[in-house]
Amino acid sequence: MRQAEPTCSPRLLEVLASKVHQHLGMDFGGPRRAELLRRLRQLAVEQGRDPATWLESLAFADWDDAQIQALIPAFSVGETYFRRDAEALDWLARHHLAPLLQRRRAAGQRYLRVWSAACCTGEEAYSLLFLLDGLLGAEAASWTLELLASDINAGFLARAEQGRYGQNAFRRNEEAFRTHYFQADERSWRVRPEWRGRIHFLRHNLADKALPNPGRGLAGIDLILCRNVLMYFSTEHATAALRRLLACLSDDGILVLSAVEAGLATQAGLNGFWAGSNYALAADAAARTSPPPLARTQPIQAPVVEFKFVPPAPPEPVASAPAQVEPDTLWRDAEAALAQGRMDRARELLDGYLARPGLALARRYDACLLMARSWADQQRSGEAREWLQRALDLDAAALPAYWLQALLARQEGDVTAALQALHKALYLDPDCSMLHFQQGLLLREAGRRQPGDKALRVCLGLLQSWAADAQVPLGDGLSAGQLRRLCEQLLEGRA
Numbered sequence: 153m154r155q156a157e158p159t160c161s162p163r164l165l166e167v168l169a170s171k172v173h174q175h176l177g178m179d180f181g182g183p184r185r186a187e188l189l190r191r192l193r194q195l196a197v198e199q200g201r202d203p204a205t206w207l208e209s210l211a212f213a214d215w216d217d218a219q220i221q222a223l224i225p226a227f228s229v230g231e232t233y234f235r236r237d238a239e240a241l242d243w244l245a246r247h248h249l250a251p252l253l254q255r256r257r258a259a260g261q262r263y264l265r266v267w268s269a270a271c272c273t274g275e276e277a278y279s280l281l282f283l284l285d286g287l288l289g290a291e292a293a294s295w296t297l298e299l300l301a302s303d304i305n306a307g308f309l310a311r312a313e314q315g316r317y318g319q320n321a322f323r324r325n326e327e328a329f330r331t332h333y334f335q336a337d338e339r340s341w342r343v344r345p346e347w348r349g350r351i352h353f354l355r356h357n358l359a360d361k362a363l364p365n366p367g368r369g370l371a372g373i374d375l376i377l378c379r380n381v382l383m384y385f386s387t388e389h390a391t392a393a394l395r396r397l398l399a400c401l402s403d404d405g406i407l408v409l410s411a412v413e414a415g416l417a418t419q420a421g422l423n424g425f426w427a428g429s430n431y432a433l434a435a436d437a438a439a440r441t442s443p444p445p446l447a448r449t450q451p452i453q454a455p456v457v458e459f460k461f462v463p464p465a466p467p468e469p470v471a472s473a474p475a476q477v478e479p480d481t482l483w484r485d486a487e488a489a490l491a492q493g494r495m496d497r498a499r500e501l502l503d504g505y506l507a508r509p510g511l512a513l514a515r516r517y518d519a520c521l522l523m524a525r526s527w528a529d530q531q532r533s534g535e536a537r538e539w540l541q542r543a544l545d546l547d548a549a550a551l552p553a554y555w556l557q558a559l560l561a562r563q564e565g566d567v568t569a570a571l572q573a574l575h576k577a578l579y580l581d582p583d584c585s586m587l588h589f590q591q592g593l594l595l596r597e598a599g600r601r602q603p604g605d606k607a608l609r610v611c612l613g614l615l616q617s618w619a620a621d622a623q624v625p626l627g628d629g630l631s632a633g634q635l636r637r638l639c640e641q642l643l644e645g646r647a
Contacts (some may be wrong), residue, residue, distance in 0.1 A: 157175075158449070162209050162485070164207065164494050165185050165188070165189055166185075166209060167211040167212075168188060168189075168192065168207065168210065168211050169185055169188055171211070171215055171641050172227070173386060173389070175215050175220055175357075175359065175507050176220070176227060176304075176357070176359055177358065177359035177384075177385040177386065177389035178227060178384050178385060178386070178388075178389075179384075179385065179386035179389075185492075186492040186493045186494050187492070187493030189207075190493060190494070191226040191227065192210070192223075192226060192597055193207075194226065195223065195225060195226040198225075199222075201547040204582045212388070220304075220357070221306055221307045221427075222308075224304055224305045224306075225305075225307070226368070227384075228467055229569075232272045232273065232275045232276065232321075234275045234278070234279055234317075234321055234322055234326075234329070236275070236276065236279075236453050236565070238597070239428035239596055239597040239599070240408065240427055240428035240429050240430035241279060241280075241283060241428075241430045242428060243284070243428030243430075244408070244427065244428075244629060245270075245283055245286075247286065248375065248406060248427070248432075249264075249283070249375070250287055251621060252264070252374060252404055253287060253288070255404070258369060262294055262295045262296060263295065263296040263297075263298070264284070264295065264296070264297050264298070264374055265298045265300075265369075265372060265373050265374050265375075265402070266280055266284070266297075266298070266299050266300070266373065266375045266376075266377075267299075267300045267301070267302070267370065267373045267375070267376045267377070268280060268299070268301040268302070268377050269302055269356070269358060269376055269377065269378040269381075269397065270301070270302070270303055270304075270358060270378055270379070270381040271301035271303050271308075271309075271312060272303060272305075272308050272312075272536065273308050273311045273312050273317075273321075273355070274301060274308075274309075274311065274312025274313075274315065274351070274353070275317070275321055275416055276377060276379075277299065277301035277351050277353075278315065278333070278343060278347065278351070279314065280299060280331075280375075280377070280556075281299055281347055281350060281351060282333055282347070284297060285301070285347075291353070291604065297350075298352070298368070298369065299350065299351045299352065300351070300353075300369055300373075301352070301353050301354075302353070302355065302356035302370075303353075303355065303356070304355065304356065304357045304358070306355055307353075309353045309355060313349075313353050314342075315342055315343030315347075315348050316333070316337060316340050316341070316342045316343075317340060317341050317342075318339070318340050318341075321341075322341070329562070333347060334368055340396055346393055352369065354368060356368075356370070357380060358378070358382070358385075358393050358397075359385070359389055359393065361392075361396070363396040363397070363399060363400055364396075364399050364400045370400055371400050372400075372401075372402045372405075373400050373401055373402060373405050374401075374402050374404055374405045375405060375406060375408070376397055376400065376401065376405065376406075376407045376408065377408045378397060378407060378408070378409060379408065379409055379413070379430065380410045380413075382394065382409065382413050382415050382416055383410070383416065386414070387419060390416045390420070391416075391419070391420040394407075394416065394417060394433070394620060395420070395438075398422070398433060398435055398437055400437070401434075401435040402435070403435060405434075405435055405436075406427075406432045406433065406435075407432065407433045407437075408427055408430050408431070409424075409430060409431045409432070410430060410431070411429055411430055411593065413431065414431035414638065415630075415634070417431060418634075421438060422437040422438055423437055423438075424437055425641060425644075426641050426642045428596070428597075429593055429596060429597045433544045449532060451634075453454075461463075477499065479511065479515075482502075482505040483501075483502050483505055483515075483519075485501050486498045486501035486502045486505060486519075486522065489501060490522065490525065490526055490529075493529075495526045495527075495529065496606060497524070498526050499523060499526055502519050502522060502523055505519050506519050506520075507597070517543050517553075520539050520540075520543035521539070521540070521541075521543045521552055521553055521556065522557060523539040524536045524537075524539035524540045524543060524553075525556065525563055527539060528556065528559070528560055533560055534560040536556075536560055537557075537560065538595050540553055540556060540557055540560070551577050551580045551581050551584070552626075554573045554574070554576045554577035554580070555573075555574075555587070555626055557569075557573040558570045558571075558573035558574045558577065558590065561573060562590075562594065567594050567597055567598050567600075571591065571594050571595070571596055572599070574587055574590060574591045574594070575591075578591065582616075583614055584625055584626065585611045585614040585615050585618075585624055585625075585632075585635060586611075586624050586625060586627050586630075586635070587626070587628040588607045588608070588610045588611035588614065589607070589608065589611045589635060589639065590637070590644070591604075592604045592605065592606075592607035592608035592611065592639075593608045593642075595607060596642075605642075605643060608639045608642055608643055609639075609643065611635070611639050612636060612639045612640070612643075613637075615632050615635060618632035619632065620632055620633030620636075
């Protein structure tokens, strides 16, 4: 028999959400309270604690650094790999780092300071080191290169300092890259000795207000990469963190965000520019002249979608839904559970929904697609793909399944598979602007700039007849005006 989950009063959960917001910057307000509760319960189980007792003590404890570190595993996303967003790295090499090095060289100032903020297990930081060594070549020894890499997770930093990685860290099939910079070490690969020890790894909480901090080297930075982390912050904390990071830049420096965080910058009144498949802000971003940002209540979530990480719960037996519950009620309850982050409950209800006799084909398709989304939100791509395939078996001409298929492939770094799924979706709806926009980004990332720009221009053409505040299909709240501006920025920044 399924055991009842430990209870947590709304007031207690409110206190916990407030503390997480205060100390980590993450927003678990409203319907996300259920997700917060599930994450903390899972952590309690993993640490062998009684969830109910621990949650109560946690709510009323003073959260010092040791307490925050103990909680970090519930909130850290360890999804990264080498040369992720390769187009952005290539853009940085050509359009920022190489010209900056040339100016410094001409002025007799042979120094450079780079910071990989939220570096996770170090793949991004080492990618930057390899890139800079390649740019400097034989003169590298005559330069003072300071490369800092920070993360809030002490465990991630320990792994980064070891410089040892498994096969999953190499997803771009670049054998020459791996052979040059790494040496085989039993079943893993380790950064070669000539590159180990050259990065200064330090623990830093991006919600911390103590920036700039010259004493720790966090000031006068020529390049800051802070990607795929501020999107988990509340708007208030993301805006404050962006302004603190900008204050850490040198006069020549830029801050690089992921494309999905471009809307956060716009919402904060900061005007940037596209850096390959990423979005960049100069030190004077608040004063830069550009069209005024469009009002928006939520961050833009379009170009590169990252499913939120939810620690998987232990498998539970599925109970059949009571016979007296109507299918429409089951469906509404499943959608509500999914919106609240209660994935297991959503799937239980969907199982009951699918078990109803006489369910129409279209309804079965919708349920299979919702099942796939529930698994995708937990980064369980295998299960998500199984349910996607069931949806496609029911309706091979249904666009949403191909859209989700493209997002899953993009999340896994498989640009080719993502483009194939988008091609099928565009066959079904050639007038969907969001499909053309995502196709343009992926083509540019794959190095196919000309067809990528063509797809962006098609997207712009389709948007001409749309009202600026109209929401675009598949845009997850993105307005036509905002999508139009993102396309224009990408095309204006063409090399």
